[in-house]
Every structure is written in structure tokens, then in C-alpha cells.
Amino acid sequence: MTMPWQYSQLLPILLLLATTHTIVAADTQQQPIALAGCPDKCGNISIPFPFGTKAGCFREGFEVTCNYSFNPPRAFLAQDSTFHIVGYGNYSANYSGRNYVDVMNYSQVPVELLDISASTSELRGYGAVRSDCIDGYSKYDDHLVKLQGTFLGWNGPKPFLLSPLRNVLMGVGWNVKPKMVLGGSIFTTTGYMLACLAYMRYNVLTNGTCTGRGCCQTSFPPERDVNFTINAFSVTFEPQKLLDDNDGMSTNSPCSYGMIVESSWYNFTSEDMFGRMVLANKYPRGVPFVLDFAIRNGSCPTEGQQPPQDYACISGNSNCAKAASGDGYVCRCWDNYDGNPYITNGCQDVDECQHPHLYNCSSGSICKNTPGGYECPCKSGMRGNGKEGACSENFPLPAKVAVGLAASIVIIVLMVMTHQLLKLKRFYEQNGGPILKGVKNIRIYTSKQLKQITDNYKVVIGEGHFGKVYIGRLEDKQEVAIKKTIEVDETSKQDFIDEVIIQSGMRHKNIVRLLGCCLEMDVPMLMYEYVVKGSLYDVLFKNKDNVPVDTRLRIAIGSAEGLAYMHSSDVKSTIRHGDVKSANILLDESFTPKISDFGTSKLLARGKSEKTEWVIGDKSYIDPAYLGGILTQKSDVYSFGIVLIELITRREATYDDKRTYVTNFIQACQEQKARNSIDNDITSEKDIVLMEMVSEVALECLKANPEERLDMREVENRIIHIIRKSEQHGQDRNYQGNLRPNSEVPLLKPGEK
Known part of the structure; x- marks a missing residue:
């Protein structure tokens, strides 16, 4: 659904008055x-x-x-060139001499990728977390060690080296000194490049900082030449003097951790200090670290030199640069270009005008993208260059006065239009427009369109539960019924939205279709398909024409099928109608019934009932359990049972405190006198027998205990079974093919589900 056309037409004008400059941007394609x-x-x-x-x-x-x-x-x-060695080991007995670890098991695993950037010649991968955990409660107890080593080159130089500028060494623990060891050894603390110390006493921790209290970090020395290479490394721990046993930290914080990790990625929290293998469990795939990659078997050609045959920088708008670390070269897109310089046409112009932080145009100018840059020409009526300085006006005073007067008139007109449109917008939002515009199967009409469709609400064809119903005609000449609903406020807004959503999903030949709605009015309007013969109530009680038994049975079956569809149309939830009665069953020219008026319909969790203090609906048809505050789909079954009585007796349902209407019918059926209640127009013995059998179905619908009633699908099949049973006994062969609206409904015996 879209917002009414008036809003979309006004919006560009308002934006033109409110903005000081316009940004011209083109769509960026992949x-x-x-x-x-x-x-x-x-x-x-x-x-x-x-x-x-x-x-x-x-x-x-x-x-x-x-x-x-x-x-x-x-x-x-x-894995043949870049991998981690991850293993487990232990040491015991003499803590002070634990420079070597007995390896229990280890494995070689490939480096998993997080992302690759061709434009910066970097990639990020997952690296393991080294851990050292005390298994007991004493500083001399056994230790369980998780080891890690990373190898970025094997059997000769490879493209990948650890980035010294984008990674740090970090340690987490109550008394830990992690070291980054060159060469990838997982067994020694010698030959290290980086180290830091995390030491903590008395539980003094600060979340978010890594300054030595429970967490330490160190970067590669800035004074060192960055052109060294790191293609194999690991993190180990140097033994530190333990705190006193009575400090309790070795028990509460049994593990120390060390890791090479992307700068600023890890955010220290005190929760990581307490418990076993916390960081290993928190990051089971590892922590991110950054690698530089380059074309190692070559160098940038000198100016004027022909590039070698396997030269990597093949995109236009790109150049060659020395690798950030190690030998070789990388490819870079030119400034103001972006993409992949390693493929043909990979570097494309960046449209700076789509990104305000990339351009600097002064007030009064317009950003225009150019290949490799942008320009800032001044707006019409101004002079200068918005990229080099401010734009100044060159508009004469008379022209300004004329434009000012014209602008004043435009503003007044816009104010009037805005007031009217804001009023329509207020109604639109008040009536649930922002929610309903995304509902499928319905169209939202403007008030102007609805006025045209109804010929200014010229013909009233009836009055529904909440208001009048008008006849209308669409552009394709289809006749529709326009129903005025309830006035919506905050207390009733959700009920109205629920009604529209429920009806929009109902697509069945025995349910009146909701075609659209108009929300730009103080009282919203709903548009339905037009059903020509009116309601079953009108046919039974306002008209004097005879209604044949086959027509009555066809109406009963179709109505039951429509209600059964409602009750079973959603997998997670179910729908109950809440106001089933003959006035809410409409009939088309072929007497096909269509369930209508969903004003009290609601979604219920499947298999659940709903308690309510507000009883809405015609009391002549209402379920006694509903009057007691319990609402289920079996409430619809009860109401349909009364509709069946009306079809059998052609006597209008009435209500009193003793529920005499229903009681008399039940008593007559129980005393085998149901035929005394049948409509006098029905004289054929075979038709009377059929009506007696339908009476038995009505009794099943009217049981006092809702759990003992049939469901609507059973009601439908029972009536179909009655017809088939009649055919099998030769009582009326003429019903075949006329009474059963759905030939796929299985034949059920009485009592089957």
C-alpha cells in the first residue's frame, strides 16, 4: 500500500521551501x-x-x-599454506620450572576468514585464544593449557603477513604475562617480540579499560621499522609469582588468557576474569586478527617500464604501491576511486555527492560529481565557485520583490492545502493507516476517490451494525458496497485494525471479500463486493416467497463451509466470527451464502479461549458461555445452530432470559416432535425427514457444554452426510450435484471428525 497521492504531491514543494541546497546524486550500482x-x-x-x-x-x-x-x-x-596449530597440554608439580608443556593433543586447522578488502590489501581471520587454567585450588596443582600457534608461510614465502599496525597483544588474568613468540613455537617463552603484564589485587577492576588491572595490551613498537615480517607466531605465558593462597583469586579466577587480536576490538569486562575457559567459550571460533597480503613475487615497474606479464594491477584508475610489510607490491585505486584494483574495470569513480562527508560545497552551491572528484557550481541567480569560496547573489531588487510576492501567494495556498492535507493525514493515522498500508489484498482509497465511486454517497442500500451502507461502482463497472464503520479512537483503533487485517486474509467463495478501505475520514469506510439478494434474514423473514428445501440446505452447507474456513485458515492462530446470525449471511443471485460483518472477529491462540467482560453481538443468537465471559470458536457453532433452527422453522430467533426460543425447539426434538416445528411451507415427507435430520445437527450445535459441540467442519460434513444418506435411500435423487458446494469434502458417518 502507498500513502494517498495528496501527501506525495505536497512533499516535494515543502522540501523545496525548507532546504537551502539540493544534492544531486546517482544510484551506485554493484x-x-x-x-x-x-x-x-x-x-x-x-x-x-x-x-x-x-x-x-x-x-x-x-x-x-x-x-x-x-x-x-x-x-x-x-590449509597447505596458512593454518593454526591448536592443542592442549599440561604441566604439574614444580610451578617455578614450567618452561615446557607436555602436549596431550594438538591439531592443524585452517584460518577462517571474517572478511577481505581488496582496496586496502587486508583480510581479517579468526585467531585462537591461548589459555592457562589451574585445575585445583593450590598454586602447585595441575594446570590445563590451551596452546595456539599461527603459520602464515610454509614451504616458501606466501602472500600473508601479520599486520604490525593493526594488531595488538592482549592478556587477561589476575597475574599473567603473555608473550608473542616469533616462529610460531607453542612450547617456549624465549625469542619473543612483545609482552605485557596484567596484575590485579583486591578485585580492583575497571570495565572497558585495559591498563594492567586484570587486562594488559601492547602494540608493536612505533620506533621500529615496520618493514619486518611476521609469518609465524604464537602466544605463550611467562611464569609469574602467584598471589598468596588466602587472596582467593586462584580459586575464583583460575584461568589466564593471551591473544593476538585486532586493535580496539576486544572490550575488557570483569566477567571475563571469573570462571573456567570464559574467553574460549565466549569466542569459540576465535578472535579477529588482521593480515596484510601482497603480490610477493614481483615489484612495481618503474615509470615507463612495461609491466610484467603476470602484473596484478590490471584495473584502470589504479596504481602500484610497495607492500606495507615484507617484499612485493599491492594495488591501490586512485584517490576518489574505489573497488577492486586486481580486476579489469574494478576501480570505479566514487560519487562524492552521495556522501556529504566527502564533499565541501558552500551554501548556495550544488554538488556535481565528476570523474575522480566533484564540482560545486553556484545555484541559478548566484555567482562564484562553491568549492573555492561562498556564492554571492546577483539577483536584482525588482525581481526579488516579484518573486517574494509570488512566493507569498504560493505559501498561502500551500498553507491552506497543508491544513487540509494534515487533517486528512490525521484521520489516516488515527484510523490505522501506517499499519494497514502494508496489509496485502486490500487497496486504500482516498476520500476523493470514494466520493467518485459512490456518486457522492447517493444511494443507501442498507444500514449495518455500525452505520449506513452505500452502493458504488468501480472503473471496471463492478458494483461494490461501501460500509461506514465505527468512529475510531485510541481505545477502538486496534479493534478496527484487527477487523481489517482479518477480513483481508479471508479469500473464500462463502465469505464476503473486503476489497479496500478509506481512512481519510473521521469515520473510516470499508469496501466489499456487492451481494445482490441481501441477507438470509431478509429472504426468510421479509420476503414471502417460498424457499425450497434444497436451497435451504445449500445455504446451510455454504455458510458452514465459510465459517469452517475462518476457523482453520491460520496455522498459529484461529479466528472466531463472534456475531453469527442470519442477518450476517448474505446471498448472491444463485443463493450462494457469504459470511459478512466481521466487526467482532478476533484472532485467538489455537486451542485457547478468550475471557472478556464486553459481550458484543445479537443476544438472540449468542452463546450462553459467551454471556458468562468465555469466548471460543464453539460460540460461533452455537450461533450457527440457531441459524439452522431459522432455516428449519422459518421463525425469527428471539431472546428472553429463559431462552424460550431455543428451549422449545430442543424440547420438541427430544420428544420426537421436531416435525411440528418445521416450516408449514415444507409439505413433502422426504423434505420433512431431511429437516428432522438437520434438527439433530442443530441440537449438536446447541449443547450447553461448548466442549461437547461439533466444530464447524463437522457441522458441514454432517449436513452433507444427511443429503448423501437421503440419496442412498432414494428419498430425493434431484439433490445430487446441487447441494454439495465442495465435492472434495469427505463423506463422514454421524459422530466422525
Whole structure:
């Protein structure tokens, strides 16, 4: 659904008056990142060239494995060149001499990817968390150690190196000194590059900071040349003197942790200090770390030199740069261009005008994108350059006066229009428009459109429960019924929305279709298909024409089928009508019944009842249990039982405190005198027998205990069974094909469900 057309026409004018400049922007289209015909995704991760998952889709050393055993699939660097060693070990007895660990088991696992950036020549992967946990309660008890080592090159140089600028070493624990050891060894604390100390006493912790109290971190030394390479590393712990046993920290905080992690990613919290293997459980796939990648087997060609045959920077608008760490080179898009410089046409112009933080145009100018940049021409009537300075006016005074007068007139007209449109908008929102505009199967009409459809509400065809009903005609000449509903306020707004939502989902030949609604009025209007013969109440009690038994049975079956559809149309919830009566069953030219008037319909959780203090509906048809505050779908069954009585007797249902109407009928049936109550117009013995059998179905609907009543599908099948039984006994062969509206409904014996 869309907002009424008046709002959409006014909005551009109001924006033109309110804004000081207009930004002209073009849609940014998705640019290719992989070679033609190659997959560019693995699960949720983009795979840009030079990476790839299939043969012919990646440069040597950049192979990615897409593991489809996960959902969604996960991406890993090829294990033959880049992998983690993850293992478990222990040490015991002499704490002071634990420089080596007895390895219990270890495994080689590939590096899992988080993302790849071709434009910055970086990727992020998951790295393991090293942990050291005391198994007992003393500083001399056994320790369980989770080990990790990472190898970024094996059997020769590989594209990947640890980024010294984008990672830090972190330690978490009550007395821990983690070290980053070069060479990937998981067994020694010697030969380390980085170290830090986390020491904590008396539970003095500060969440969000990592300054040594329970958490420490250190970066690669800034004074060191960044052109060193790290292609294998691990995190180990140097033994530290334990706190006194009576401090209690070794018991409450048995584990220490160390990790190489992306800068500013980890946010320390005191919860990570207490418990066993907390960080390992918190990050089961590991923590992110950043790798630089480069084309290691080459260098940037000098100016004027022909690039080698396997040169990687093949996109236009790109250049070559020395690798951030290690040997080789990387490809970069030019300034103001973005994309993948490793593929043809991978670097595309950035539209700065779509991103206000990328351009700086002064007031009075308009941003216009250009290849590799942008311009800021001044608006019409102004001079200067908005990129170099301010724009100044060159508009003459008489022209300003004329424009001012014209603008004043426009503003007055807009104010009047705005007032009227705001009024319509207020009604639209008050009547649930923001919610109902997303409902399928209905159309929201404007008040102007509805006035045209009804010819200014010229013909009234009836009065419903809440107001008048008008005849209307759509552009395709289809006749419709326009019903004025209740006045909606905050207390009744949800009820009205529920009514529309319920009806919009009802698509059945025995249910009146809701075609649309108009919400721009103090009292909303609903548009239905027009049903020509009016209601069953009118046919039975206002007209004098004879109603044949086959017509009555067809009406009963169709009405039951429509109600059964309502009761079973939703899987998670069910719908009850709440006001079933002959006046709410409409008939078309073929006497096909259609259930209408859903003003009291509600969604109920499947199999549940609803308690209510407000009883709405015609008391002549209402379920006694509903009068007691309990509402279920069996309440509809009870009301339908009274409709069956009306079809049998052609006597209008009435209400009194003793419920005489229903009591007399039940008593007559129990005394085998049901035929005395049958409509006098029914004289054929075979028709009288049919009506007696329908009376038995009505009695099943009217049982005092709702749980003992039939459901609507059983009611429908019982009546169909009566007809079939009559046919089988040769009482009336003429009913076949006329009385059963749904040939797929199975034949049931009495009492079957």
C-alpha cells in the first residue's frame, strides 16, 4: 500500500521551501569483484580476486576453501599454506620450572576468514585464544593449557603477513604475562617480540579499560621499522609469582588468557576474569586478527617500464604501491576511486555527492560529481565557485520583490492545502493507516476517490451494525458496497485494525471479500463486493416467497463451509466470527451464502479461549458461555445452530432470559416432535425427514457444554452426510450435484471428525 497521492504531491514543494541546497546524486550500482564466471561469495563473505574458491578463479597462493557443511557456508584460507596449530597440554608439580608443556593433543586447522578488502590489501581471520587454567585450588596443582600457534608461510614465502599496525597483544588474568613468540613455537617463552603484564589485587577492576588491572595490551613498537615480517607466531605465558593462597583469586579466577587480536576490538569486562575457559567459550571460533597480503613475487615497474606479464594491477584508475610489510607490491585505486584494483574495470569513480562527508560545497552551491572528484557550481541567480569560496547573489531588487510576492501567494495556498492535507493525514493515522498500508489484498482509497465511486454517497442500500451502507461502482463497472464503520479512537483503533487485517486474509467463495478501505475520514469506510439478494434474514423473514428445501440446505452447507474456513485458515492462530446470525449471511443471485460483518472477529491462540467482560453481538443468537465471559470458536457453532433452527422453522430467533426460543425447539426434538416445528411451507415427507435430520445437527450445535459441540467442519460434513444418506435411500435423487458446494469434502458417518 502507498500513502494517498495528496501527501506525495505536497512533499516535494515543502522540501523545496525548507532546504537551502539540493544534492544531486546517482544510484551506485554493484561493481564486480571477482573474475567473470567465478563465485564472489562464500556464505556471507565476499571473495574478491586475487582470492577465489575455484580453479582458474584465484592467483597462486590466494586459494579460499568454501566449507558448505556449515549454514551459512564459511570461508577458510587454503590449509597447505596458512593454518593454526591448536592443542592442549599440561604441566604439574614444580610451578617455578614450567618452561615446557607436555602436549596431550594438538591439531592443524585452517584460518577462517571474517572478511577481505581488496582496496586496502587486508583480510581479517579468526585467531585462537591461548589459555592457562589451574585445575585445583593450590598454586602447585595441575594446570590445563590451551596452546595456539599461527603459520602464515610454509614451504616458501606466501602472500600473508601479520599486520604490525593493526594488531595488538592482549592478556587477561589476575597475574599473567603473555608473550608473542616469533616462529610460531607453542612450547617456549624465549625469542619473543612483545609482552605485557596484567596484575590485579583486591578485585580492583575497571570495565572497558585495559591498563594492567586484570587486562594488559601492547602494540608493536612505533620506533621500529615496520618493514619486518611476521609469518609465524604464537602466544605463550611467562611464569609469574602467584598471589598468596588466602587472596582467593586462584580459586575464583583460575584461568589466564593471551591473544593476538585486532586493535580496539576486544572490550575488557570483569566477567571475563571469573570462571573456567570464559574467553574460549565466549569466542569459540576465535578472535579477529588482521593480515596484510601482497603480490610477493614481483615489484612495481618503474615509470615507463612495461609491466610484467603476470602484473596484478590490471584495473584502470589504479596504481602500484610497495607492500606495507615484507617484499612485493599491492594495488591501490586512485584517490576518489574505489573497488577492486586486481580486476579489469574494478576501480570505479566514487560519487562524492552521495556522501556529504566527502564533499565541501558552500551554501548556495550544488554538488556535481565528476570523474575522480566533484564540482560545486553556484545555484541559478548566484555567482562564484562553491568549492573555492561562498556564492554571492546577483539577483536584482525588482525581481526579488516579484518573486517574494509570488512566493507569498504560493505559501498561502500551500498553507491552506497543508491544513487540509494534515487533517486528512490525521484521520489516516488515527484510523490505522501506517499499519494497514502494508496489509496485502486490500487497496486504500482516498476520500476523493470514494466520493467518485459512490456518486457522492447517493444511494443507501442498507444500514449495518455500525452505520449506513452505500452502493458504488468501480472503473471496471463492478458494483461494490461501501460500509461506514465505527468512529475510531485510541481505545477502538486496534479493534478496527484487527477487523481489517482479518477480513483481508479471508479469500473464500462463502465469505464476503473486503476489497479496500478509506481512512481519510473521521469515520473510516470499508469496501466489499456487492451481494445482490441481501441477507438470509431478509429472504426468510421479509420476503414471502417460498424457499425450497434444497436451497435451504445449500445455504446451510455454504455458510458452514465459510465459517469452517475462518476457523482453520491460520496455522498459529484461529479466528472466531463472534456475531453469527442470519442477518450476517448474505446471498448472491444463485443463493450462494457469504459470511459478512466481521466487526467482532478476533484472532485467538489455537486451542485457547478468550475471557472478556464486553459481550458484543445479537443476544438472540449468542452463546450462553459467551454471556458468562468465555469466548471460543464453539460460540460461533452455537450461533450457527440457531441459524439452522431459522432455516428449519422459518421463525425469527428471539431472546428472553429463559431462552424460550431455543428451549422449545430442543424440547420438541427430544420428544420426537421436531416435525411440528418445521416450516408449514415444507409439505413433502422426504423434505420433512431431511429437516428432522438437520434438527439433530442443530441440537449438536446447541449443547450447553461448548466442549461437547461439533466444530464447524463437522457441522458441514454432517449436513452433507444427511443429503448423501437421503440419496442412498432414494428419498430425493434431484439433490445430487446441487447441494454439495465442495465435492472434495469427505463423506463422514454421524459422530466422525
